[in-house]
Amino acid sequence: xxxxxxxxxxxxxxxxxxxxxxxxxxxxxxxxxxxxxxxxxxxxxxxxxxxxxxxxxxxxxxxxxxxxxxxxxxxxxxxxxxxxxxxxxxxxxxxxxxxxxxxxxxxxxxxxxxxxxxxxxxxxxxxxxxxxxxxxxxxxxxxxxxxxxxxxxxxxxxxxxxxxxxxxxxxxxxxxxxxxxxxxxxxxxxxxxxxxxxxxxxxxxxxxxxxxxxxxxxxxxxxxxxxxxxxxxxxxxxxxxxxxx
Numbered sequence: 001x002x003x004x005x006x007x008x009x010x011x012x013x014x015x016x017x018x019x020x021x022x023x024x025x026x027x028x029x030x031x032x033x034x035x036x037x038x039x040x041x042x043x044x045x046x047x048x049x050x051x052x053x054x055x056x057x058x059x060x061x062x063x064x065x066x067x068x069x070x071x072x073x074x075x076x077x078x079x080x081x082x083x084x085x086x087x088x089x090x091x092x093x094x095x096x097x098x099x100x101x102x103x104x105x106x107x108x109x110x111x112x113x114x115x116x117x118x119x120x121x122x123x124x125x126x127x128x129x130x131x132x133x134x135x136x137x138x139x140x141x142x143x144x145x146x147x148x149x150x151x152x153x154x155x156x157x158x159x160x161x162x163x164x165x166x167x168x169x170x171x172x173x174x175x176x177x178x179x180x181x182x183x184x185x186x187x188x189x190x191x192x193x194x195x196x197x198x199x200x201x202x203x204x205x206x207x208x209x210x211x212x213x214x215x216x217x218x219x220x221x222x223x224x225x226x227x228x229x230x231x232x233x234x235x236x237x238x239x240x241x242x243x244x245x
Contacts, residue, residue: 163190
């Protein structure tokens with residue numbers, strides 16, 4: 001048996017037996033891990049307040065060779081999204097972060113850049129309009145997974161875009177110029193196209209002071225959502241919830 005400790009973000013939990021929980025959590029050092037937390041529903045001392053999605057905690061767990069699940073012994077709360085009031089849009093955004101990471105990352109594959117991205121957007125989700133960190137996370141997650149096309153030129157012909165020329169299609173990878181725009185493709189507005197390039201150059205904190213109503217960069221979130229779902233080969237339930245807001 002090998003004992004581990006690492007900072008972690010809780011992704012989801014589901015009950016097993018009477019008081020036990022299976023917990024999926026994303027660690028800084030060991031990647032995505034799934035473990036059994038014995039008596040988690042009864043033990044406030046070992047797990048109290050640290051089992052909500054996107055809670056940051058210090059996880060202590062034991063791994064046995066050839067066993068699918070680790071034994072999750074304790075979570076020490078570091079930062080909770082519930083420390084400040086959470087409305088429905090913020091709750092839906094937190095669920096989106098958790099679902100994308102749960103579905104996109106393989107088990108036991110450390111991904112330090114994704115962990116740092118999550119920590120950065122979580123800090124902003126509680127203090128800024130949630131649409132800003134959601135947009136930032138969606139674009140960067142698409143890039144870190146290797147699914148983001150070149151934003152500056154057409155995927156088919158390599159022609160450089162002018163602002164307002166790039167379009168995307170829900171069934172196709174890439175961005176397309178007016179000549180190669182596909183069927184019912186959707187244009188990225190000039191403002192959105194320029195904003196996407198800023199997001200890839202600047203930290204999320206650079207956007208905190210900017211007004212960010214839901215309509216801002218809505219087309220960029222639609223583009224990244226479609227890209228994520230296409231590569232994951234499944235619909236994201238949390239994205240459907242966000243689209244209904």
